[in-house]
Amino acid sequence: MNNNEKSASVLLPLILIISLFFLWGMANNLNDILITQFKKVFSLSDLKSGLVQSAFYTGYFVFSIPASLFMRRYSYKAAVVTGLLLYAFGAFLFYPAAAQREYSLFLGALFVIASGLAFLETSANPLIVAMGDPATAERRLNFAQSFNPFGCISGIVIGREFILSGHEPSAENLAAMAPAALEQFYQTESHAVQGPYLVIGAVVFLWAFLVLLVKFPKIATQSSTGESISWSDYKNLLVNGRFMFGVAAQFFYVGAQVCLWSYTIRYGQQALPGTGEKILANYLLASLIIFMVGRFVATALMVRVKASLLMFIYAIANVVLCALAILSPNFVGMIAVVATSFFMSLMFPTIFALTIKNLGDNAKAKAGSSLLVMSIIGGAVLAAVMGFVSDLSSIHVAVIVPMFAFAVIAAFARACFKREVAI
Numbered sequence: 420m421n422n423n424e425k426s427a428s429v430l431l432p433l434i435l436i437i438s439l440f441f442l443w444g445m446a447n448n449l450n451d452i453l454i455t456q457f458k459k460v461f462s463l464s465d466l467k468s469g470l471v472q473s474a475f476y477t478g479y480f481v482f483s484i485p486a487s488l489f490m491r492r493y494s495y496k497a498a499v500v501t502g503l504l505l506y507a508f509g510a511f512l513f514y515p516a517a518a519q520r521e522y523s524l525f526l527g528a529l530f531v532i533a534s535g536l537a538f539l540e541t542s543a544n545p546l547i548v549a550m551g552d553p554a555t556a557e558r559r560l561n562f563a564q565s566f567n568p569f570g571c572i573s574g575i576v577i578g579r580e581f582i583l584s585g586h587e588p589s590a591e592n593l594a595a596m597a598p599a600a601l602e603q604f605y606q607t608e609s610h611a612v613q614g615p616y617l618v619i620g621a622v623v624f625l626w627a628f629l630v631l632l633v634k635f636p637k638i639a640t641q642s643s644t645g646e647s648i649s650w651s652d653y654k655n656l657l658v659n660g661r662f663m664f665g666v667a668a669q670f671f672y673v674g675a676q677v678c679l680w681s682y683t684i685r686y687g688q689q690a691l692p693g694t695g696e697k698i699l700a701n702y703l704l705a706s707l708i709i710f711m712v713g714r715f716v717a718t719a720l721m722v723r724v725k726a727s728l729l730m731f732i733y734a735i736a737n738v739v740l741c742a743l744a745i746l747s748p749n750f751v752g753m754i755a756v757v758a759t760s761f762f763m764s765l766m767f768p769t770i771f772a773l774t775i776k777n778l779g780d781n782a783k784a785k786a787g788s789s790l791l792v793m794s795i796i797g798g799a800v801l802a803a804v805m806g807f808v809s810d811l812s813s814i815h816v817a818v819i820v821p822m823f824a825f826a827v828i829a830a831f832a833r834a835c836f837k838r839e840v841a842i
Contacts, residue, residue, distance in 0.1 A: 429550050432635045435626065436499065436550070437563045439543045442623060443536045444570025445577070446506070448680065450475055450529070451703055452578025453612070455684045455696055459587065460608045461522050465685065465814065469806030472677050474526035476799035478533025479540075483792040486541040495546040495639045496630065502538025503627035505531055510620030513612050520609045541792065549638045564768075568711035575707060579700040581615045584608060587696055656787055661838075665774025668831035669794040671824035672766045674801025675737075678821045679759055680706060681802050686744070686814050690753045702753060706760040713764030721765075727835035730769050733762040734829035741822035748815035756818070766828060773835045797824075 450471050458468040490498040509531030516524035547563045584607070593601060656662050683706060687699035720729055740762070743755040775787050801820055809817035 429636055431633055432639065433547070433550060435630050435633060436543055436546055437566055438626065439499070439503075439539050440563050440566040441570035441573070442506070442626070443539055444567040445574040445619070446532055446536060446570075447475075448571040448574035448707065449578050449615075451680050451683065452575065452582055452700065453525075453529075454681050455700075456578075456582055456608065456612065457522065457525065458685075460520070460605055463522075464806070465682070465809035465817070466803060466806035467522075468685075469681065469802040470526060471529060472681055472802035473799040475529045475533045476673070476677070476795055476797075476802075478530040479537045480793050480796035480799070482534040482537035483541060483795075484789050486538040487789050489538070490542050492642055494642055495542045495549070496635050497640075498538050498542035499546070500627050500631050502535045502542065503623050503630065505535030505538065507535075507620045507624040507627065509533075509535060510616045510623060513616035513620075517609045517613045520605065525612075537792075541789075546639055550636055565714075568707060568714070571707045572704060572711070575700060575704045577615055579697055579704070582611050583696050583700060584611060585695050585697045653790070656790060662774060662787060664831055664834065665770060666790055666794045668828050669767070669770045669774065669791055670797035671801070671827045672763070672770055672797070673795045674797035675821035675824035675828075676763055676767075677798035677802045678805045678824075679756060679763075679818075682805060682809070682814060682817070683756055685809075686748075686756055686818070687753055689814050690748045691750060702757055706757045709757070710760040710764050713761040716761075717765035717769075725836060725839060726765075726769050727773060727832050727839055730765060731829055731832035731836060733765060734825045734832055737762045737825040738822055738829065741818050741825065744818045745815055745822070748813075752815060759821070770828070770831070773831075 454468045454471050457463060457471060458465075461467075486498060486502070489501065509528050512528035512531060513525065516528050543563070586604075586608075588596075588604070593604075596604065680703065683703045684696060684699040687694060687702055688696075691699070717729065717733075737759045740755040740759050744752040746752075747755070771788075771791055774791060801824065805817045805820040808820060
C-alpha cells in the first residue's frame with residue numbers, strides 16, 4: 420500500500436475521532452447554561468446550583484483510571500465506543516429527569532455523561548497521535564484540539580437559543596402567581612432541556628454506531644502490549660513534590676475555569692441588574708471566543724517566550740482581573756471576568772506539559788497523565804466552594820476563589836521558570 424492509500428484509509432477514522440473534541444467541548448459548556456436554568460427551575464442557592472459541575476467533574480475523577488485500564492485491556496476503539504454510549508445514555512436520561520422535575524436525577528445524568536467523556540478524553544488524545552506519521556503527531560493533535568473551543572461555543576449557543584427562555588420572574592412575581600400558573604411555569608422551564616439533550620443523545624449514539632462500523636487501523640483495535648503501569652509508579656509520583664505541585668496547579672486551574680464560566684451569568688445578574696439571561700449568555704459566549712483566540716496568541720508568543728514565564732505573566736494578569744471583578748461589581752467587573760478567559764487559554768496544556776516533562780520512563784509518564792486527568796476534580800470542588808462563599812456573601816466576593824487559584828498557578832509557573840533557568 421502506498422502513502423496515498425494509507426492516508427485515505429485513515430482519513431475517515433481520523434474525522435470520527437477529531438469530532439469527539441467538538442462533542443465533549445459542547446457537553447462541558449452546556450453545563451454553564453444548565454446552572455442558570457436549574458437555579459430558576461428549582462429555586463436553588465448558588466452552592467446547590469454549583470452541584471451541576473460537582474456531579475459532572477466527579478464523573479471524570481471516578482472514571483479516569485478505569486477508562487485508562489479499559490483502553491489498555493481492550494483497545495482505543497472499544498474505549499471510544501463505550502464512552503460515546505455512556506455519553507448518549509446520560510443525555511437520554513434528561514428526558515425522565517425533566518418529566519419528574521427531580522434535580523438529583525439531572526445530577527445523575529450529568530455524572531453518566533461525564534463518565535463517558537472520561538473514556539473519550541483518555542482514548543482520543545493518544546489515538547490521534549497513534550494514527551499516522553509520528554513526525555506530524557503534534558500537528559494532528561493541535562488540529563484536533565482546535566475543534567474543542569468550537570464545541571464549547573456551540574454548547575453556549577444551543578443553551579442560549581433552545582434552553583434559556585428569557586422568562587425571569589422575580590421572587591415577588593412568583594409569589595403572586597396562582598398555583599396552577601406557577602406549576603406550569605416550572606414544568607415548561609424544566610422540559611426545555613428535554614429536546615436539546617434528546618437530539619444530542621441521538622447524534623452521539625449515531626457517532627458510536629459509525630465508529631463501530633468503520634474500519635480503523637490495527638493500532639486502534641488491538642489491546643496495549645506496551646509496558647504496564649504498576650502501583651509503585653503511582654506511589655513514587657505521589658511523593659514527588661515537583662510532580663504533585665503540578666497536579667495541584669492543574670486542580671486549581673480547572674477549578675478556576677469552571678468557577679468563572681459557571682458563574683458568569685450569575686455575576687452579570689448582580690453586576691448588570693435588569694439584563695436578561697439571554698444577553699448575559701452572550702458574555703459567556705464572548706469568553707469562549709477570546710479563549711480560543713488566546714490559544715493561538717499564546718502559541719505564537721511561545722516561539723520567543725518560555726512557556727513557564729508566559730504562564731506566570733498570564734496567571735498574575737488573572738489575579739489582577741479577579742481583584743478588579745471583586746472591587747468593581749459593575750460593567751467593568753463584568754469585562755474583567757470575561758477577559759480572564761484570554762489568559763486562561765494556555766494554562767491546561769502548559770501545566771500538563773511542564774508537569775509530565777522529565778518524569779522518566781514511559782510507564783511513569785502514563786501514570787502521571789492519568790493522575791493529571793483526575794485533577795480535573797478541581798472543577799467539582801471549587802465550583803461548590805465558590806457557590807458556598809457566594810451564599811454567605813455575594814457572587815462578586817466569591818470571585819476570591821478563582822483569584823486564589825490563579826495565585827497558586829503563578830507560584831507553580833515561577834517555580835518551573837526558576838528551575839529551567841538554573842539548568
